[in-house]
Amino acid sequence: MTTRSGPRPLVFFAHHQGRGHANRIMAIAQHIPENRPLVVLTAKPSQFDAISRDAKIVRLPDMIGAPSHSAALHDQPTPSVMHCVPLGVPEVREHMGIIAETLRHVDPALFVIDVSAEIALLARIMSVPAITIRMHGARSDAGHLAGYEASVAMLAPFDEALEQSDYPERLRARTFYTGGLCTTKDAIEAKQKARERLDLDPDRSVTLVIAGGGGSGTPYAPLTVAARAEPDALWLVAGPVHREGHETDFGNLRELGWIDNLTAYLCAADRVVASAGDNTVHEIARARKPFLCIPEWRYFDEQRAKARELERLSAAVTCETWPASIPEWQDVLARTDALDTDKLAALHDEGAARNAARWLEAQANRLWADQL
Incomplete structure (x- = not known):
């Protein structure tokens, strides 16, 4: 058994689109115990300039729109359990390689993914426990279900009352609902x-x-x-x-x-x-x-x-x-x-980010109980 000098880190992946994923991660991160190291993987490090606690920010290549080496590679069909995995794209290989190397080196307690079904599959293949952030939508396809099933649990940053009826009961049982998470903290006034x-x-x-x-x-x-x-x-x-x-x-x-x-x-x-x-x-x-x-x-x-x-x-x-x-x-x-x-x-919970952080900490402790 490998001994460690402190708690295993939490690693977060932030999707590049918009600021919502980054803001959500920063809101949760401020409630993670200070003694637990944080690592953030992102293609837009500047979105984390305002993070309120120490965290290692790892830059990922922006692979969106990068071309394949050949038309034949580009034309290869996408597997049903994935959404966006073009072949022969160096930026994709570099992107996934940095994620894999970070997970190998850091050996985290949890890998929190906001969001990507493919990266959840990568985490499982690498024997790293992943938490997938839940989002609404038509996500009953093979790719999303594979990502959910590859994760140890899901975290939904909204009230359970807002859940969709078509979200499978077996997955709902493995989902933690934080209550409505608002990253804006400006004061409400009359x-x-x-x-x-x-x-x-x-x-x-x-x-x-x-x-x-x-x-x-x-x-x-x-x-x-x-x-x-x-x-x-x-x-x-x-x-x-x-x-x-x-x-x-x-x-x-x-x-x-x-x-x-x-x-x-x-x-x-x-x-x-x-x-x-x-x-x-x-x-x-x-x-x-x-x-x-x-x-x-x-x-x-x-x-x-x-x-x-x-x-x-x-x-x-x-x-x-x-x-x-x-x-x-x-x-x-x-x-x-x-x-x-x-x-x-009633769908908003002022303590939602804190609820998420406490649940993540509890999951990390539960999964690695014999190494605490």
Whole structure:
């Protein structure tokens, strides 16, 4: 038996797309005991500049879009238990090789994967216990199921009430639900106080549209129709919008662009229109605002699946596509205003990141009990 001078490290893998995976890992990491070393594998090390505790950051090559050495290699079929494994790509080999070498050298207590089914399989092949972060979506394919089955457990950063009915019971039994994990910690304040600070009319109806950064931008044209549907209300758009060139601007529709005080605008709003991104949902829940959810396209139908669960719980009104007419906007907004915001608020847990860290620590101790 090999002796060690302290606890085995935890290794985290952060997917490159968006900031959500990195922010989630940093939120959990701050609650991991200081004496347990942390290693983070990422293609975007800059996303971890704000990590609040010591961690070794290992840079991975960005392999997305890298070409194969030949057309014949590129044309080889993908195995059913994998999603993205092109042949003859040096960047992929380097990427996976660094992960494998890190696991071999570090010999971690746990490898927490946020997210990749293929990397979960790699961990199992290397005899390393993996924890896969759960996400919503159509994930009953062979690749996802193989990744789940290769993991010792799954960690779901949301409330169990939000789970999908088609998630297999045998996997649910091996899943820990943290409660709704929001990585935003800015203080929640009263609506009128927030409006005073933002210089917004205290009596005017205000709708906040959160345009996510993970896609091509929220379409601007439907928002001009919404502004016409409520000419006396103020519509504020935070984040990037996509214009087609034919839109007419209206005085009650204002673009804020990227802002660093989103929570203040959430507090100031009467209702919120946004996608079904993980952190976005929990930001709105934390602020207890009526939520009109318009999911964006994501792989494996992730956002639409989550939106359907939110509507099932009467926690949000959802639209599969943006409303295209004034009557349609008026209808969905009236239904949004009638929501009981307690149902959405119940899906957020202020202690979710701490819950996740404590569970990970317990799993590490359980699995390596005879080497403590």
